[in-house]
Amino acid sequence: MSENAVPPVRLRPDVLATPAYRQGAAPTKPGFKLSSNENPFAPLPGVLEAIARRAEQTNRYGAAAMPELRAMLAGFFGVSLDGVHLGAGSVAILYQLVQAAAGPGDEFVHAWPSFEAYPSLGLASGAVPVAVPLTARSEHDLDAMAAAVTERTRVVLLCTPNNPTGPAIRRADFDRFMAQVPRDVLVVLDEAYREFVTDPDAVRGEDVLRDHRNLVVLRTFSKAYGLAGLRIGYGVGDPAILGAAASVSIPLSVTGIAESAALASLAPEARAANADRIAELVTRRDALAAGLREQGIAVPAAQGNFVWIPETAPGEGGVPSALALAADFAEQGTLVRPFAGHGVRISVGEPESLPEVLRIVGAHRQQEPAPAMHPAPFRASAGTAASGG
Ligand SMILES: Cc1ncc(COP(=O)(O)O)c(C=O)c1O
Structure with a gap:
């Protein structure tokens, strides 16, 4: 699709002005x-077998609620079945949560640079991104993020470890941050890379979920489980929040093949x-x-x-x-x-x-140090050239 093409019908100017997520x-x-x-690892043999078996039923939709997978994940987090929500990748749930919580003119706060999809999450609902620069150590500036929360804020996104810079949010810093954020503001702990974390001081969704009803933890099968191409991730949190996310989700978007692959990935072996x-x-x-x-x-x-x-x-x-x-x-x-x-x-x-x-x-x-091609003004907006992963 050409970015400069003139559409033959009336489309939203704010949407036309926003570049698509670029892989x-x-x-x-x-x-x-x-x-x-x-x-870099191909899926495990048992996972590939599960995919092949399930592919034979591709003429059927996946099971609507996928209770077996959700029950397994709920068990890991010590929550009830309705405390787990599946999405076609955790990025789908990010969109759903922002859309469910933030309407036109409402704000959602995120660090920057961080996951490149964040600035565009409010586009569909008209919510406005508020980007807070990282510290000099390339970490979330949690005090500045707490200070950026206003009457209009509906969601705060925390990315730990932060994509693209790497540091994880420490538990003590997270606790201090949550104490400053109003309890009626949704906080999303995006832990897409949690399985790779080795810092013992890092926050961990399982450990903090019970203390905060306004917290949703996001995980994915794309990274540590190597199922990026199948699109399956999940959110864990308050059933009413997840129910609202489900209300704005695209029906039937999590496939049965993805469900089978995730289940096979969670088998003990x-x-x-x-x-x-x-x-x-x-x-x-x-x-x-x-x-x-x-x-x-x-x-x-x-x-x-x-x-x-x-x-x-x-x-x-x-x-x-x-x-x-x-x-x-x-x-x-x-x-x-x-x-x-x-x-x-x-x-x-x-x-x-x-x-x-x-x-x-x-x-x-x-080589000779080249002059900076972009002199590094701080800039994050819905117009940020996003690119995948
Ligand atoms: C921080 C972060 N969150 C979420 C995602 C989305 O992952 P997926 O939709 O594949 O689960 C990514 C992908 O790169 C990511 O880096």
Whole structure:
């Protein structure tokens, strides 16, 4: 679809002015795709078998309420069945929650840079995003976020670990934040990367859900379970909040195949096998972060399946231009995700990608420092060029 095409019918000007969510580019040369925080492991054999079995019933809709899967997830969180809501990816539930809570002119608060879908979540309902810059350590500035909550705020989105920068929110900071937020404001704890977190001080949805009726925890099968292409995620929280999210959801959008794959992923043997894979990815992540730090790069705490290279003035622990570094990667067949004016996110991929990343970054930094292609004004709006994963 051409972005500048003139539509033949009357459409909403605010929608026309907003670029669509842009997925990470597909590779055009042999190399590594490290641009969408995907899992480099193919699904486990048992999961693939479950997908194949269920595919035979593709002429049927999936079961409406998917009680077996929800019951299993409810058990992990110690909540009742109606405290779990499934979505076609956790991003679907993000849209539903903002739409259910925030109408025209209402505000929702999020950190920035953070998940690139956030600024557009209010587009359908007319809600306004309020972006709060991260701290110098690339962490959520929770005091500033609490201060940004006004009479008009209906939702606060917390991303932990933060995509794209990596740090997780600490439990003590989360508790202090929740004490400042009015109890009638919905807080969403987006834990898409929770399974990769190794910081013992990080907040964990299960531990805090019971203390806050205004909290919804989001998780996904896309990242640690490697089912990104099947689209299944879930929210856990107050049944009335989740019921409202269900009311604005697109009916029947979670497929039976996704449900079967998720169920197979939660079988005890599959969870054990997957835990080994997660441990392997964490080892690779830590090695990648350590290798970059050895080169003098100030990589923030990396708690997801990705690392962050900040854009900084020469000699200040980053690269002068995120776009130039990403272009250099692409030239050599490896795709990474630049955030113009902020930095570059690199997903943890195949073992062979690690030395390649370190080599390309090292060679890039040997070159004359290029002038910043985007001089880093802080900017986050519904017009932010979003791109996937
Ligand atoms: C922070 C965060 N939340 C949610 C999502 C959405 O994941 P999915 O819709 O695949 O569950 C992503 C995907 O990259 C993400 O980074």
